[in-house]
Amino acid sequence: MNTESVIEFLRNVPLLQSLPSSSLKRIAEAVVFKRYERGDYVVREEQDVNGVYFLLEGEVQVLGPYEEENSSEFLLKRFDFFGRGIFGNVYSADVVAVSKLTCLLLMSDHCDLLETKSIWDSDKELDAHCLVERILYMEPLDLNVFRGFTLPNAPTFGKVYGGQFVGQALAAASKTVEFEKIVHNLHSYFLLVGDLDIPIIYEVNRLRDGNNFATRRVDARQKGKTIFTLFASFQREQQGFNHQESTMPHVPASETLISRDEMLERRKTDPLLPRDYRNKVAAVNIAPWPIDIRFCEPTYHTEHTKAPPRLKYWFRAKGKLSDDQALHRCVVAYASDLIFACISLNPHRKKSMSSAALSLDHSMWFHRPLRADDWLLFVMVSPTASQSRGFATGEMFNRKGELVVSLTQECLLKEAVTIKPVFGAKL
Known part of the structure; x- marks a missing residue:
């Protein structure tokens, strides 16, 4: 059994579903195969445990004081695990092979691989990691199910x-795909509004696992309803043709621009902006975003003044991210929708109009490796809007001018209609 097959097996173990690909690779290289015949003792009562056992083939029976009452609860099968940290370092029960058995044993000396520093590994020390990583942390509930x-x-x-x-x-x-395969495109659909106060359950459907490509569908649910669906394709790195026609526009360097947070502070006292708008900005407690955004062109537009349907800004995650490329692409996906839909509204804004742009679908193509904690230039334009829908396209470049991501989005453009009360209505 080669390393790739071992990694694919480990990805299906619930204990390991929150680990990044790099950790799974190290575990796959550290485990040793242990084989037993039917009736063999894997671990004896009061025996020190060597590490964590992962069941590759066969079944084991845990012979505790209650096995006669409900023995099925103590029968472990493929993808189950037992050992150090499960029942403690010393067992109070016998573990016996029910059939011919093959285990992968991660020795105690290597069990620290289960407790790495990446936010994708465990929920320990969450406060020590940057906000965007904590937002993206997925709690494994079952095989292919996360919260x-x-x-x-x-x-x-x-x-x-x-x-x-x-x-x-x-x-x-990404947690259900072998580590060599990285997302190269995604297509998502927003079906219902999500409730802020309750968890979101994500169920992953493994549509295809090929030698070089894998396809996943993810359904997000709240209150028993599917509120969001994502399709993603993953590819093993391959060498091939390479060209780029898109050119990064000439814009100021990110270091010379002020952050969005600082821009909002300045808008509270900027005399070139309407007084009502300044008062509104000052009255609203706007929490800082986990993404640092720096607009390339200063603007005095407000939500009530028309503006061109285009925008350019630099962005990056606040804080240092781990080196997992899958995490960086998830962070970029997270950041891509912060302002994207709004540009379709820009030409239609007017005084006293209350409006909103709601995402309907969102697609991304990842062309080259990237780092979400380094500056990326997001260039977006809305070429058209009609039938209450706006359409926008975008390109992301790294600081070397390489096109790393292409995007499209369609959004619903809504204008809130204020209905004046009719007084003195007749019965």
Whole structure:
């Protein structure tokens, strides 16, 4: 059994589903095969445990004091595990092979691989990691089932932010794919508004696992209803043709621009902006985003003034991320929807109009490796809007000018209609 097959097996073990690909590879290289015949003792009562056993083939019976009452609860099968940290370092029961048995044993000396520092590995020390990693953390509930949360300090817009759905669903899908395969495109559909106050259940469907490609569908659910769906394709790295026609526009360097947070502070006192708008910005407590955004062109537009249907800004995650390429692509997916839909509204804004842009679908193509904690330039334009829908396209470049991501999005454009009360209505 080669290393890749071992990694694919380990990905199906519930204990390991929150680990990144790099950790699974190290575990696969550290485990040793242990084989037993039917009736052999794997671990004897009061015996020190050598490490963690993962059941590759066959079944074992845990012979405890209650096995006669409900023996099925003590029967372990493929993808189950036992050992150090499960019942403690010393067993109080016998573990016997029910059939011909093959285990993968991770020796105690290597069990620290189960407790790595990446936020994708465990929920330990969550506060020590940057906010966007904590937002994307997926709690494994069962094989292919994960739970995500809307953190109190995460960006929200009165509902679950669309990029949170995309990033969390992609994170869940990535945890079910062997580490050599990285997402290269995704297509997502926003079906219902998400509730901020309850967890989101993500169920991953393994549509295809080939030699070089894998396909996943992820359904996000709340209150028994599917509220979001994502399709993602993953590919093993392959050498091939390479060209680029898109050119990164000439823009100021990110280091010369002010952050979005600083821009909002300045808008509270900027005399070139309407007084009502300044007062509104000052009255609203806007929590900082986990993504640092720096607009390339200063603007005095507000939500009530028209603007061109295009935008350019630099962005990166706040804080240092681990080296897992899958995580970086999930972070970029999370960040991609923060302002994307709004540009379709820009030419239609007017004084006293209350409007909103709601994402309907969102697609991304990842062309080259990237780092989400280094500056990326997001260039977006809305070429058209009609039938209450806006369409936008985008390109992301790294600082070397390489096109790393292409995007499209369709959104619903809504204008809130204020109905004036009619007084003195007749009965």
